[in-house]
Amino acid sequence: MSGIQMALLGATGFTPVTHTYTSGSSATETIPSGASQVVIEVWGAGGGGGPGSNICLSTFGGGGGGGGYTKKTFSLTSSNWAQTFTYSVGTGGTSGLAGAASSCLQNTFSTTFSLAGNGGGGGKGTTGSYAGGAGGTATGGDVNTSGTAGDVGTNTGNGGASPNGGSGGTGGTGGAGGVPGGGGGGGNFGSPGQAGGTGGAGTVKFSYT
Numbered sequence: 001m002s003g004i005q006m007a008l009l010g011a012t013g014f015t016p017v018t019h020t021y022t023s024g025s026s027a028t029e030t031i032p033s034g035a036s037q038v039v040i041e042v043w044g045a046g047g048g049g050g051p052g053s054n055i056c057l058s059t060f061g062g063g064g065g066g067g068g069y070t071k072k073t074f075s076l077t078s079s080n081w082a083q084t085f086t087y088s089v090g091t092g093g094t095s096g097l098a099g100a101a102s103s104c105l106q107n108t109f110s111t112t113f114s115l116a117g118n119g120g121g122g123g124k125g126t127t128g129s130y131a132g133g134a135g136g137t138a139t140g141g142d143v144n145t146s147g148t149a150g151d152v153g154t155n156t157g158n159g160g161a162s163p164n165g166g167s168g169g170t171g172g173t174g175g176a177g178g179v180p181g182g183g184g185g186g187g188n189f190g191s192p193g194q195a196g197g198t199g200g201a202g203t204v205k206f207s208y209t
Contacts, residue, residue: 045099049196050123060157063150065120067181092199157186
């Protein structure tokens with residue numbers, strides 16, 4: 001066995017593993033035997049881009065906001081092995097609608113906590129002066145970072161980015177936001193105006209060492 005392989009296995013013989021979830025409703029995650037630490041990361045879903053104007057106004061829809069991001073680290077012992085977390089992954093907002101929140105809770109894990117990455121706001125069209133959607137907030141972690149707001153449609157209409165995550169969709173094309181949590185791009189103007197792009201789905205990630 002090489003020195004690199006021995007370093008990866010560590011003193012306990014545990015091989016690092018990462019479980020990443022980008023879709024689905026509430027489910028459970030089980031802590032593997034041998035793990036000494038888990039890093040949990042949660043991204044909210046991106047908001048949908050706003051619809052473009054009619055051809056006369058020639059204005060893109062506002063970009064959707066990026067989802068919020070939270071991260072928390074726990075040390076683990078043998079008493080934690082086989083305990084579980086409950087998580088939920090938010091779906092991206094469609095044209096003009098906010099993205100859904102993603103979350104993670106302790107379930108049978110011995111430490112109580114609550115992580116939430118909230119979804120980005122939906123971009124606006126005619127009725128909202130083509131404003132960009134607000135970035136989603138985040139709570140409960142050691143790190144909590146809000147997503148970037150979507151751009152105003154009178155500028156570029158690009159979607160907002162999610163921290164350490166997906167980039168926003170391109171404005172004027174109704175581009176979809178990247179996963180995790182990128183806001184959708186605003187729709188192009190036309191007859192009628194184009195629908196805004198869908199926001200990127202949220203994500204919940206468990207990294208064990």
